[in-house]
Amino acid sequence: MEAQTKIEISDAEWEVMRVTWTLGNVTSSQMAEIMAEKMGWKTATVKTLLGRLIKKGALRAEKHGRAFTYYPTVDEQPSMDEAVTTLFGHLCQMRVGQTLADLVGQLNLSQNDIANLQTVLAKKATTAPATVDCDCLPGETSC
Amino acid sequence: MEAQTKIEISDAEWEVMRVTWTLGNVTSSQMAEIMAEKMGWKTATVKTLLGRLIKKGALRAEKHGRAFTYYPTVDEQPSMDEAVTTLFGHLCQMRVGQTLADLVGQLNLSQNDIANLQTVLAKKATTAPATVDCDCLPGETSC
DNA sequence: TTATTTAGTCTACAATCGTAAACAACAAAT
DNA sequence: ATTTGTTGTTTACGATTGTAGACTAAATAA
Numbered sequence: 001m002e003a004q005t006k007i008e009i010s011d012a013e014w015e016v017m018r019v020t021w022t023l024g025n026v027t028s029s030q031m032a033e034i035m036a037e038k039m040g041w042k043t044a045t046v047k048t049l050l051g052r053l054i055k056k057g058a059l060r061a062e063k064h065g066r067a068f069t070y071y072p073t074v075d076e077q078p079s080m081d082e083a084v085t086t087l088f089g090h091l092c093q094m095r096v097g098q099t100l101a102d103l104v105g106q107l108n109l110s111q112n113d114i115a116n117l118q119t120v121l122a123k124k125a126t127t128a129p130a131t132v133d134c135d136c137l138p139g140e141t142s143c
Numbered sequence: 144m145e146a147q148t149k150i151e152i153s154d155a156e157w158e159v160m161r162v163t164w165t166l167g168n169v170t171s172s173q174m175a176e177i178m179a180e181k182m183g184w185k186t187a188t189v190k191t192l193l194g195r196l197i198k199k200g201a202l203r204a205e206k207h208g209r210a211f212t213y214y215p216t217v218d219e220q221p222s223m224d225e226a227v228t229t230l231f232g233h234l235c236q237m238r239v240g241q242t243l244a245d246l247v248g249q250l251n252l253s254q255n256d257i258a259n260l261q262t263v264l265a266k267k268a269t270t271a272p273a274t275v276d277c278d279c280l281p282g283e284t285s286c
Numbered sequence: 287t288t289a290t291t292t293a294g295t296c297t298a299c300a301a302t303c304g305t306a307a308a309c310a311a312c313a314a315a316t
Numbered sequence: 317a318t319t320t321g322t323t324g325t326t327t328a329c330g331a332t333t334g335t336a337g338a339c340t341a342a343a344t345a346a
Binding site: 208 | 334337342343
Binding site: 023102111120131137 | 238
């Protein structure tokens with residue numbers, strides 16, 4: 001069966017998905033109103049994005065009376081995880097640690113988030129290597 | 144003075160930058176050889192990317208004899224930090240913590256990276272809020 | 287000096303993106 | 317029934333991206 005090719009969500013489309021995920025479902029007029037306020041987009045722009053997301057399979061539309069109601073067909077957390085994992089995969093592996101540290105320094109994390117992270121790190125420390133090599137050049141031992 | 148507009152580096156261009164950062168400087172033939180092996184790109188493709196990066200101001204070319212030598216004009220770690228920060232800025236703030244935890248679980252971090260992260264987290268814990276709200280909808284208290 | 291290799295510049299071209307107007311179809315108001 | 321408003325569909329259009337061929341100038345080899 002058509003192994004569902006990776007859905008690519010663009011930046012603008014991502015904003016639409018966020019709203020959909022948060023509300024669970026939306027009508028286009030609702031979305032238009034929200035995006036007008038949040039992004040300053042015209043109604044037509046929102047319609048285009050909804051259409052593209054439907055075509056990509058990230059949203060599903062259900063006809064209710066005259067209008068459609070839109071529902072996300074992909075989950076939020078996995079989508080976020082994937083976007084982040086993909087980005088980190090393109091960075092020099094030797095520097096992801098520092099990058100992560102810089103990032104954590106800037107993010108707004110809750111007490112729970114921090115405790116959670118600490119747990120993950122503690123466990124990870126038990127099997128972590130002494131060093132991680134640069135992987136920016138081809139061939140085995142780059143750098 | 145022309146406040147240097149944010150340099151946007153595309154995915155393909157990013158691969159070129161990684162090599163440049165790692166080597167410090169490269170000739171186009173060297174880069175072509177590396178990218179042929181690493182990415183399977185034709186020489187012409189590499190030339191295009193080098194040209195675009197020059198135009199964007201991410202690389203600088205110095206003529207040495209017949210050929211140019213290319214040097215990065217932006218630093219690696221700040222560029223990485225920014226790419227990552229930008230991505231996280233587009234995600235639901237309520238979920239960045241979990242996303243980070245999932246990410247850390249997957250990344251290959253060194254003992255040092257982990258220790259470093261733990262330090263940053265410990266400090267952060269002293270001022271972290273109890274919770275972080277969703278910011279996917281406009282208006283103050285979304286969600 | 288002429289043919290050949292090499293490195294740089296210009297042109298190409300389809301796909302995706304951001305941004306939106308134009309048009310169509312149907313429901314609601316008059 | 318006709319006008320008007322709402323919602324969906326089609327078309328547009330320039331910019332960026334990935335991918336690369338073509339052409340050109342300079343250096344080298346024959």
